[in-house]
Amino acid sequence: MGTVAVSLTDAPACGFDAVNITITKVRIHASNIASDTDAGWTDIALTPARKINLLNLTNGVMETLGQTSLATGHYSQIRLVLDPNGGGSVANSVVPSGSSIERSLDTPSAAQSGIKLVNDFDVGANQRVDLVLDFDACKSVVSKGNGNYALKPVVKVVPTTLNGISGFINSALLSSHVAITAQQNGAIIAATVPNASSGEFALTRLPAGNYDVVITADDRAAGVIGAVPVAAGATMTALSTSAAPLTLPPSLQGSISGTVTLTPASATEVATVTARQVISGGPAVALRYQAADLLNGSYTLAKLPVAPIQYVSYSSTLPLIFSSAASTPSAGRYRLDATAVGYAVQTNAAVDISSVNQTGINFNLTP
Structure with a gap:
């Protein structure tokens, strides 16, 4: 037997002060084509179901969902199961920026059978495997007219090693909705926001390679740092220090x-x-x-x-x-x-x- 542990992290959400999801269980199966009713599932149950604000999980912060024993072997499918809204409670919700009103987040029926993630991993005898699920709130929440919102889950399994890109943003920009992304060929691979007090940021758990780091803020020009190297090991590539933080000039x-x-x-x-x-x-x-x-x-x-x-x-x-x-x-x-x-x-x-x-x-x- 071996052990698998699962944690949750997040990229920032666009235009929201809170994005809440309620998780009931994580399911694991050896087959990537198994349906939710097939035999052979191993569950990590969250009892009681846990309501998590995804926006608290940026800059490498993780929420531990639990662990379970697994037979040694190869596994190919993970499902993240959400609690449905109803019964007078709002299990999944958003709070739009500048509002104090919690709005129900409509979830697809598939979320109750499990958001399907295909990811191959092996469990060895007496070994522990750590899995990190990156739930991209910004890409997962979409508007559907009249102030209503729907969840279209964008979730991926990311490396567990805490590597990536770090730095500091000038404090003068911190009230200007700063966003930092790591990109390759114009595609966004990871995103974060700076700490609201210190300006520190971290783009974490990136596959090894070179990234273009893009910084945007309200009423500022965009900044781009090209070809930032990221190693596979537990190292962070620094772009700035607290003494000399990154800043951007004003722009219409x-x-x-x-x-x-x-x-x-x-x-x-x-x-x-x-x-x-x-x-x-x-x-x-x-x-x-x-x-x-x-x-x-x-x-x-x-x-x-x-x-x-x-x-x-x-x-x-x-x-x-x-x-x-x-x-x-x-x-x-x-x-x-x-x-x-x-x-x-x-x-x-x-x-x-x-x-x-x-x-x-x-x-x-x-x-």
């Missing part, structure tokens, strides 16, 4: 809005619109993204900087000094990509917000 900001239509229509798939720029001689980066409303397809990308990206290639010699970088499209313009699972990507190559906000930037996605 604009917005882009419109609708995304799925043809054929889908009641389950969520469309996402992402604003990107490509730094000349450097990487492509995503500056903002937004899931379209489930009911009407509307989206708004707000707080897009008009000023040029501030860029610096990574160096172990600190402090890192940003400078304005040319990009494609140029400053104040963004490439928009609209995506949805099962549909072809649609792109608007250059939306100009340098002098006016843009509305009616619509997409029609087809398979």
Whole structure:
């Protein structure tokens, strides 16, 4: 026999002060195609069911869900089972930023049979395996009109080793909704927010490789640190210190809005619109993204900087000094990509917000 232990962590949520889910159990099976009613499941039961605010689990903080004994062998499927709303209680909910009202978060029926995660791992005799489930609240909560919200779970199993990228953000920015992401080829791999008091941040449990770190904040230019190396071992790559924190210059900001239509229509798939720029001689980066409303397809990308990206290639010699970088499209313009699972990507190559906000930037996605 061996032992498996499961913990939960989170990336930050966009536009919410709380994202609560209530977990009843974690289930483990050897087969990646086993249904929830098949034999052979091993359960880690949370008794009583535990209501967890995912936004408390950023910067490497974890919530231990429990452990259980497992027969030695190979395992391929994990299910995270949520308690349904009902019976006068709100098991799963959100609190929008600036509000004190807890709103019910509609969960798919599959959440009660278990959010399915396919992840291969081996349990050896007298060995312990630690699994960390990364629940991406920002990508998992979508609006569905009239102030209602739905859960479309985005969960992945991440390495247990506490490695990654760390640093400090200038205290002058901490009230400006700072977000920090680790990206590869313009795709967001991990995200976090700085500590509200110290400005310290950590992008943790990253696969080894090079990452572009993107920093955004309200009324500021975006900052990008290119090709930041992350090792497989338990080491953190520092980008700044508390004595010399990262800062961003002021910038005018604009917005882009419109609708995304799925043809054929889908009641389950969520469309996402992402604003990107490509730094000349450097990487492509995503500056903002937004899931379209489930009911009407509307989206708004707000707080897009008009000023040029501030860029610096990574160096172990600190402090890192940003400078304005040319990009494609140029400053104040963004490439928009609209995506949805099962549909072809649609792109608007250059939306100009340098002098006016843009509305009616619509997409029609087809398979």
